[in-house]
Amino acid sequence: MRTRRTVREFSPEPVPLELIERAIAVAGTAPSGANQQPWRFVVVGDPAVKREIRLAAEAEERENYERRFPPEWLAALAPFGTDWHKEFLEVAPYLIVVFRIDYGLSAEGGKQKHYYVNESVGIATGFLLAALHVAGLATLTHTPNPMGFLAKICGRPANERAFLLIPVGYPRAGTTLPDISKKKKEDICLVLESPGAQ
Numbered sequence: 743m744r745t746r747r748t749v750r751e752f753s754p755e756p757v758p759l760e761l762i763e764r765a766i767a768v769a770g771t772a773p774s775g776a777n778q779q780p781w782r783f784v785v786v787g788d789p790a791v792k793r794e795i796r797l798a799a800e801a802e803e804r805e806n807y808e809r810r811f812p813p814e815w816l817a818a819l820a821p822f823g824t825d826w827h828k829e830f831l832e833v834a835p836y837l838i839v840v841f842r843i844d845y846g847l848s849a850e851g852g853k854q855k856h857y858y859v860n861e862s863v864g865i866a867t868g869f870l871l872a873a874l875h876v877a878g879l880a881t882l883t884h885t886p887n888p889m890g891f892l893a894k895i896c897g898r899p900a901n902e903r904a905f906l907l908i909p910v911g912y913p914r915a916g917t918t919l920p921d922i923s924k925k926k927k928e929d930i931c932l933v934l935e936s937p938g939a940q
């Protein structure tokens with residue numbers, strides 16, 4: 743997993759759909775609150791739909807970068823060199839739109855409460871990113887907020903809300919990665935020994 747990195751420039755080289763579907767099957771094995779599995783993964787490969795998503799995402803991100811993000815946020819993003827242009831949303835062969843299912847619906851239309859939706863969908867997405875990486879694919883975890891446009895474009899019902907937008911593909915040849923590091927194990931792992939342990 744140490745070799746997984748977020749990629750922001752993709753090759754248009756096609757990706758077998760089966761790889762994506764198998765990674766989504768892995769995501770579906772994740773634990774979830776009361777096993778409610780409050781997730782949906784919509785795979786978008788249609789160029790016209792990818793374009794629609796790009797244009798809507800760029801409209802939101804333009805607002806974010808030019809008006810909505812406070813200076814501290816822009817400063818935190820500066821090392822990544824990102825801006826409102828999101829060409830990768832058209833270039834990557836597939837986009838996976840992850841939806842959280844806020845509540846279930848019975849056949850009669852009654853609402854069933856879902857528990858720990860964010861935690862559950864976050865864990866499932868972690869499984870997804872890991873599985874895609876093991877399959878040799880690169881991903882970008884993208885959040886062009888507010889993401890209400892994704893439910894509209896993907897035709898999802900009112901109980902489904904976009905959680906993340908994940909372009910998937912192979913990295914563009916020669917693309918570079920931000921020079922970042924991860925915290926050391928000693929800095930993130932705190933072991934509390936049992937009183938009797940030596």
Ligand SMILES: Cc1cc2nc3c(=O)[nH]c(=O)nc-3n(C[C@H](O)[C@H](O)[C@H](O)COP(=O)(O)O)c2cc1C
Nearest residue numbers: 746747748749750822824882883884885886920922
């Ligand atoms: C919840 C979440 C939202 C993110 N949103 C964006 C985004 O909108 N645009 C982007 O370029 N990167 C986004 N990232 C990617 C992070 O910048 C990236 O994971 C981080 O810099 C660490 O780099 P690595 O994934 O290569 O380890 C997001 C990551 C997470 C987990």
